[in-house]
Every structure is written in C-alpha cells, then in structure tokens.
Amino acid sequence: MTHPYRTHARVLTASLVGTAVEFYDFYIYATAAALVFGPLFFPSESASAQLMLSYMSFGLAFFARPVGAIAFGHFGDRIGRKSTLVASLLLMGGSTLLIAFLPTWQMVGWVAPLLLCILRFGQGFGLGGEWGGAALLAVENAPPGWAARFGMAPQLGAPVGFIAANGLFLLLGLNLTEEQFVAWGWRVPFLASGILVGLGLWVRLKISETPDFARVLEAERPAPVPVAELLRHHLRATLAGTFAVVACFAIFYLSTAFALGYATTALGHDRTSFLIVQLGAILFLALGIVISGYRSDATSSGRVLMIGCAATVGVGLMFGPLLGSGSLWLAWIALSVALLVMGFVYGPLGAWLPQQFPARVRYTGASTAGAGGRLALRDIAGGRASLRPRSLHLRSRDR
Numbered sequence: 001m002t003h004p005y006r007t008h009a010r011v012l013t014a015s016l017v018g019t020a021v022e023f024y025d026f027y028i029y030a031t032a033a034a035l036v037f038g039p040l041f042f043p044s045e046s047a048s049a050q051l052m053l054s055y056m057s058f059g060l061a062f063f064a065r066p067v068g069a070i071a072f073g074h075f076g077d078r079i080g081r082k083s084t085l086v087a088s089l090l091l092m093g094g095s096t097l098l099i100a101f102l103p104t105w106q107m108v109g110w111v112a113p114l115l116l117c118i119l120r121f122g123q124g125f126g127l128g129g130e131w132g133g134a135a136l137l138a139v140e141n142a143p144p145g146w147a148a149r150f151g152m153a154p155q156l157g158a159p160v161g162f163i164a165a166n167g168l169f170l171l172l173g174l175n176l177t178e179e180q181f182v183a184w185g186w187r188v189p190f191l192a193s194g195i196l197v198g199l200g201l202w203v204r205l206k207i208s209e210t211p212d213f214a215r216v217l218e219a220e221r222p223a224p225v226p227v228a229e230l231l232r233h234h235l236r237a238t239l240a241g242t243f244a245v246v247a248c249f250a251i252f253y254l255s256t257a258f259a260l261g262y263a264t265t266a267l268g269h270d271r272t273s274f275l276i277v278q279l280g281a282i283l284f285l286a287l288g289i290v291i292s293g294y295r296s297d298a299t300s301s302g303r304v305l306m307i308g309c310a311a312t313v314g315v316g317l318m319f320g321p322l323l324g325s326g327s328l329w330l331a332w333i334a335l336s337v338a339l340l341v342m343g344f345v346y347g348p349l350g351a352w353l354p355q356q357f358p359a360r361v362r363y364t365g366a367s368t369a370g371a372g373g374r375l376a377l378r379d380i381a382g383g384r385a386s387l388r389p390r391s392l393h394l395r396s397r398d399r
Helices: 009-041 048-079 081-099 111-128 129-139 146-176 178-185 186-206 211-219 226-233 235-264 272-300 301-323 327-353 359-376 376-384 384-398
Strands: none
Touching: 009 048, 009 081, 009 111, 009 129, 009 146, 009 178, 009 186, 009 235, 048 081, 048 111, 048 129, 048 226, 048 359, 048 384, 081 111, 081 129, 081 186, 081 211, 111 129, 111 359, 129 146, 129 327, 129 359, 146 178, 146 186, 146 272, 146 301, 178 186, 211 359, 226 235, 226 359, 235 272, 235 301, 235 327, 272 301, 272 327, 301 327
16 A cells, blocks of 8 residues: 555645745845845945844735735635645745845835835735645645644745755855855845745646545535635634744744844854754754654644643743853754744644634635734744844944
C-alpha cells in the first residue's frame, strides 16, 4: 500500500510552498525596512522618522490581510480552493517580486514610497487568502486519522521560508560591503522570491479540487456571502481561532524581528553572529511542528494546542532575562525554547482551525481567524518593539 505522504506529495508540496513564500516575504521586508527602506524611500532629516515611516509601510500588510482573507475566502468557498490559491500566490508573489524593481526617492520623488506602499498592501492582501487555503488544501485531502500530520505541511513552510530569507541575508552580509548592499544588494532577496513563487504555481496548477469542497458542490449551493454566514453562525469559533493565532505569532515576532533588532542594537551583538544563532534556533520550530502533528493525531489537536498555549506563559518568563543576558549561547537557548513552544501551538493549528468550520465557509473562517490574529499583533511586528531598541541605541550613542 502506498504511503499517504507519497500519494499526496504534490498536494502537500503545494500547501507548503505558499506558507514558505509568506514567511520569506515577511522576513525580507522586515529586514529591508529596518536596514535600507528608510533612507531610500522616506527621506527626512531625522533617522528615527525615516525608520518610523519604513515600519509604517511594513504594517500596511497587517491591515490588508483581513480584507484579503474575506475576499479570497469568499471565492475559495464559492468557486474552489485551487483557483483561489493560484490567485493569492500570484498577487502575493508578484507584489514581492516587483519591489525588487522599484525606483528610489532620489529617482522619482514621492512616487517611490507610494509604489512601495501599494506593493506592500498587495502583499498583505494576497497573504490574507494564502495560509487558510493552504491549510485546507492539506487537511481536506488527508486520509482518516491523518489530518494533523497533513496539516503540518503548510506549517513547515514557516521554518523553510525563514531559513531561506535568513540564510540569504547572511550570505549577502558576508559577501557585500555596506555600500553594495544599500546600492543594489537589498533587491536580491526580492528577486529570489520569484523562484519560490514559480515552484508554487507549477505545483498548484497540477492539483485537483479538494474532496470536501467537491462534496459541498454536489450536496448544496455555496454560501451566497460566506463571511455573513460565518459571523452569524460561527463567531465563537472565529474568535477562538483568532486568540490561538495571537498566542502563536507573539512568540514568532518576538523571536525573529524583535530579537534581531534588539540584539544587534541595544545589546551590541554582531549581526552575522546573531543571524547564525537564529538559523540554529529555527530548527526547533520545525521539530515542534513535527512532534505536535504526530501527537495531535494520536490524541487530539485541541489538547496539544492547549498545552502549547499554556507553555507560552513560561516562555514569557524566561525569554527577556536570557535574551538580555549578553550571551549568544543563552540567547540561542531562549530562541530555541520559544520556537519549540511555538511549534506546539502552530503545528496543531493547521488541522484544528479548519475543523472548527463546516466546509461551506471553511476557507473564510480559517483565513479570517488567521488574519485577525496577526492584525492583533501589528504593534509587535510593525514597529513599536522594533523601534524601541533602535531608539535606545541612538540615545546611548548620542551620549
């Protein structure tokens, strides 16, 4: 008998690639916003103002994402998972790729930040329909008893995308001067996103519609307005999913964008060394996802998810002291434990969240809850946490 992973290899790859692109896009934009977008796209006499405007452009995606979740969820629940996922990947990946070709303020003036913000909004809008659809693609094709293990596929895209982005910035840092990176090197990660997008499109165009959605079309008409039905009959499940996503991504944003900014400014760690630390720690996210996926099928995804959420309290208690200790080894332990715990929340979400909704509004439900959770964390990811360490660094330097 053929192993389920082998039977559905194309479907699992299609669900993994989209999430990999999502996390890759998040990290390359966050890093570019912190390093170069301020002076390149937002000229000002104040470096702090440049950085604030740069992070404001980053935060646009968090507002665009819920809008995209409703829009793509609508079509995903009415015309199908496959075509909607192709459209979301094209919009998300196309917006990322076009950023590589943007002119700077020095070239075209105010048009440059306008174009950057439009493309960032396009990224967020496309992202709104990506994760929910990718999770459904995996879970709705899963054999009985395999939902959580199939639901691991889109979740494993997170460490894949992070390693790709982090590793590429590490290579650029080792091989380019600061002047070369500012002049053209920052464009390379956005160009490279085309590889992931091309792979994702090639795989997704070859898959079939999911069995669950096919059965919905046979049994009844699709919901006329899926989001209205969702809010009328499944509001409690949507709110529960939103809070689960908050618990999950609070750890991720603190362990990646915030930790990198804080460690390389307020703590004075070398950027290359800390990138290596993060690359080692992110492997524990993958480990947590795999372990939680198997445990979820053996017990229940809800039980594993609750264990993961409870463990985030312990992460909060130990994360600050270890990261702020000044030791790279202790920082690595803090990040590794935090990301392992994140795996026990993020891993089960791939199966648990879609299962909270009937198939006729499942795309809208999973996408809306996922986008709502990330929007609730926009201050952590989009500026306040990342601006604070840089402000401390500037004040200490001025003295």
